[in-house]
Amino acid sequence: MKAPAIRALACLTVALLGTATVAHTQNLLVKGGRVWTGKGEAMEKADVLIADGKIAAVGADVSAPEGTRVLDAAGKWVLPGFIDARSHLGLAPGELDETVTPLATDTEVLDALWADRDEVRRAARSGVTSLLLSPGDANPIAGPCAVVKLGRHTVLKRDATLNLVLSASALMYDRRPTSMPGLLDMVRQALADARDKPAGSGPLVKVVGGEMPVTIACDGISDVERATQLATEFHARASVATVEALDKLADILPGTGVSAICPPLGATPAERFLQAPGRLAAKGVKLAFSSLAPTTDECDLRTSAALAAAAGLPADAALRALTCDAAEILGVGDRVGSLEKGKDADLVIIAGDPLDIAAPIDCVIIDGDITYQREGT
């Protein structure tokens, strides 16, 4: 009978030691880089001080306590870590959807996360430090999405957004809904119930209360129109993710307050798609990029921004879409997306302009840990 007790003690010791290690995360000073904080112009030759996994100071000539490890960033760009606004990375195939229940309001996608995977490490090396982990598209309400970190501590926010699916992919022949009107009715009813007779504090209640954003997956332009109507009707903070109708979003989203989650642009080479983010930004629509991994390459978030920039998206808007705008769309702007005192220390150091695909990522820092450092730097 003593064995379990000893084991428990051992576990406790490990846990305590673990905590101790976290508390002593080395302080870091990223020195002399071109720092783009996400708030205003880039600062030349500026420093970022990191302590206990958080940003302690940003500015010129930041003084660091003795013993602080210094990373020389002279001649390099220093930015907030990139945020992938829609991904299934780290989910085992076949674990994306619970297809029996169409309103999977409480199905936590996070429970299927399998973070110890090569593709997760590869994504981190490409500068992605957080991502919205989304379930698949087989249910009208596909469940809450978590924002996860690609570093040591995986969960940034458990119920960050609620994923709605207004597309034919959520229709089934053997369970409701079987048609688009049926789907709309079902989702609208669920939202109306949450608004009119709120019970508890489930995701739907948070959505109609404006606490929790919705990310709405759409196929065609008519799906997008329905999504914006729904968002307006229920005063929900919404963003739409579409591949097919990306080039038409600029005709619909402006003025609705609904944001756009752009698909990987490398997969949509037509000029009208590459130019879509630029057109959206010009009309004041907030946007973010997504990888849709593992269907496409998890490492191409920056590639999408660079392709959009080459096709007319202003550089500053492209960088914001990769960082602070994505964080705001996902409702985690208080923690990530910009380099400000008190925010999570998620940084990317790039040897060149971040929107030049050829510029290598030199270093990725997540929660103050150096997650990746390029050989020879």
Added chain:
Amino acid sequence: MVPVVAALLAALQVPGAPESSGGPGILAIEGARILTMTGSPVDSGTVLIADGKVKAVGASVEVPADAKRIDARGKTLIPGLIDALSRLYLYPEELTESTALAPEFRIVDGIDPYAKHTDEVLRYGVTAVHVAPGNRSLIGGTTAVLKVEPQAGTVELVTDCAAVRGQIGVPAGDTNSSLARLTTYAAIRDALLSTRDDLFTRGKYDRDVARYDKKRAEALTKAGGDVVKAQLPERPRKPGTDRTNAVLARVLKGEIPLQIEAYRVADILNALRLKDEFGIPLVLLGCSEGYRIPDEIARRHVPVIVAPVSLSFSGPAPLRYGEHSRANAAVLAKAGVNVALGVGGADGLHSKFVRACAAVAAANGLDRDLALRAVTVNAAEILGASNRIGTIADGKDADLVLLDGDPLSTLSTVEMVVLDGAVAYQKGADR
């Protein structure tokens, strides 16, 4: 319509003879930094173009008085980019046919001269593409290199036979079946073995016939031309049906390379074994796990077309690519392998991302100079087309791209594209 089609057929039937010439007159591009891809860059030089070809390159080129001059000061001039694995000009179904062994098929017989998007690809500085038969067949046929035309209706061939395309383990890769993997290797080996046997039998018969003819002539001379009296030798027996595959025979003779599409280590090693056994010229295509065995590839001097570079460009990532790494090209090049990059796009339009692919490879460790070579001169050499494309040199096709900055930086834009000596795209001219 008829003249267009006639012109097209003429172009298709006469490889090496560009249909669209540079037009009359001489073109001089002056003052650009010229990356010739053969020798060192010229900092402020001139390229002289006539009859669709480069006539002179250098810092001090005399420009004839009647030449049309283009001021390119402050800009960078590079050879037209090459996508070493494209689907431009192909119908989608071209890639799904599944005859087991069809080395005699030619991809040029299946191209669509009215294909869309060629102008859009050209505007990104891509002037030539390598197109290949589908990979459902074990040996799908011969591949081709085509120019990227600004207008539909014409297609110009650079070569109609860059290589014979085969695959090892490709469909097997989608199910990860070891048996299917071995089957593909064994079937290609078998085809090469039987072609070699047949070549041997044919060769022996030809030698026997020659010997017979000589002996018969001698016997006749001895008998004073009297056929009846002469002691004539026995005529050698003709071997059965001629199963010699002319195309595979050319591979065995070393005239054209066998281009094996293989992704995983086991399949790549099997392809290398074919080279060891038959001494054939081999090109590896795809090769996504090549970074695990760079020395095996390098010591056999096997060039590699790394494709896809990014899985975003190639469409949904199939299992077959195995452990894809963006550092693949860098690792192979460091080991001394001659590397070209292919977009390996899901459709033809993806070929516009050639420069983006070179940039991705560079960001992941490929030497910047090599990254540019991988989409110009190296690609041309590996595809057997360096006599015409891939460099800026006297006598080469005048396919040139003018950029406003570092060609590898995706912040730079393409300002002008010259195809066969004619300005095919000029930024701001049409849109």
